[in-house]
Amino acid sequence: MKKSLLKLSTIALTAATLLTSGASVAFAQDDAIATIGETTITQDQFYEAMKNLSGEVTLRTMILEEVLKQNVEDAEALQTAADEEVQAQVEEAGGEEAFDQLLAYQQLGTIEEYTYQVFVRNMFQNVVEQHIDMSDEAIQTYYDESYQTPMEAQHILVETEEEAQNVLTRLEEGEEFDALAQELSLDSTAANGGLLGEFTEGQMVPEFEEAVKNGTNGEVVPEPVESEYGFHVIKVLNNGEKQPLDEIRDEVVEQYKLSKFADSTFAYGVVGRLIEEAGLTINDEDLQGVVDDLIELGQEPAEEEAASTEGESAEGESAASEEAPAEESATEESAAEESATEEAPAEEETESAE
Numbered sequence: 001m002k003k004s005l006l007k008l009s010t011i012a013l014t015a016a017t018l019l020t021s022g023a024s025v026a027f028a029q030d031d032a033i034a035t036i037g038e039t040t041i042t043q044d045q046f047y048e049a050m051k052n053l054s055g056e057v058t059l060r061t062m063i064l065e066e067v068l069k070q071n072v073e074d075a076e077a078l079q080t081a082a083d084e085e086v087q088a089q090v091e092e093a094g095g096e097e098a099f100d101q102l103l104a105y106q107q108l109g110t111i112e113e114y115t116y117q118v119f120v121r122n123m124f125q126n127v128v129e130q131h132i133d134m135s136d137e138a139i140q141t142y143y144d145e146s147y148q149t150p151m152e153a154q155h156i157l158v159e160t161e162e163e164a165q166n167v168l169t170r171l172e173e174g175e176e177f178d179a180l181a182q183e184l185s186l187d188s189t190a191a192n193g194g195l196l197g198e199f200t201e202g203q204m205v206p207e208f209e210e211a212v213k214n215g216t217n218g219e220v221v222p223e224p225v226e227s228e229y230g231f232h233v234i235k236v237l238n239n240g241e242k243q244p245l246d247e248i249r250d251e252v253v254e255q256y257k258l259s260k261f262a263d264s265t266f267a268y269g270v271v272g273r274l275i276e277e278a279g280l281t282i283n284d285e286d287l288q289g290v291v292d293d294l295i296e297l298g299q300e301p302a303e304e305e306a307a308s309t310e311g312e313s314a315e316g317e318s319a320a321s322e323e324a325p326a327e328e329s330a331t332e333e334s335a336a337e338e339s340a341t342e343e344a345p346a347e348e349e350t351e352s353a354e
Helices: 005-021 043-071 075-093 096-105 111-129 136-145 161-172 177-184 188-192 206-214 245-262 264-278 292-299 303-323 326-343
Strands: 032-036 039-042 152-158 225-227 230-238
Touching: 032 043, 039 043, 043 111, 043 264, 075 096, 075 111, 096 111, 111 245, 111 264, 136 245, 152 161, 152 177, 152 188, 161 177, 161 230, 177 188, 206 225, 206 230, 245 264, 264 292
Parallel strands: none
Antiparallel strands: 032 039, 152 230, 225 230
């Protein structure tokens, strides 16, 4: 018998609060929740058993969800978005029964539970996005150093080079690429005319990717491309040539934000700072360390802050070195450099997501 995660979390939070406070008659030590013959299972025994079984994971999840709820901009709008997203997936799957089977196969719970998971994801992204550096400078840096233009292509996969050459001949004679893919391609994309979804560098075998990069948009690569899978006849739809930032800014911004959501050091560092700022108190000493790793992530300085601190430190060392007597200068400068190396914080975060 399953309840929604939202209801379950609320009930569990209330229970945990009362159990740790020891102030409620309803949860007194000798209060029985089950009796088996002469044996009684008390609330405290049950709590200890549940804590040992999954206490850390459960409490950690509840803390994360609560801090997200306290920091989202519009929880109601995010819940509505989750409802609409899941409903669209239900319709696409062919109804609730089919979608229930899909969720069961992927072990994602009921539709209600899955909807709550989507809501939590929406909250996570909303909270993290509030802390992403969205300045023009940050966007430009991401575009220059990290942005990858998605590539797109159609292909027909056959076993031999002779078959591939035959496909090219038929294309030159005017036959449609989609129709030939459906007729001849050994790839699972054949039914869709050989159309591949968008992909970025490193997601395809090197030979295929290189052919797409060097091809012309809208044209078929003139020679078959051999890979470990066979021979490909490729039609280039988008060769991934980088367009000017002002023409694709929305795409760049979207990819930039997704990269931050996926950067667990950055994203959970944000959550860790919010947990610390919220003033978390855990009364059960066995569970007191459940989010210490997140709080530690949140305490680490951002990359730009670390760089600034190191720069100021270097300037201070330089000034001290100049003021020191000549015979002691070299020794003190060396010691200062060793100290700076030992004390400088590790730049583990990739700063600007759940």
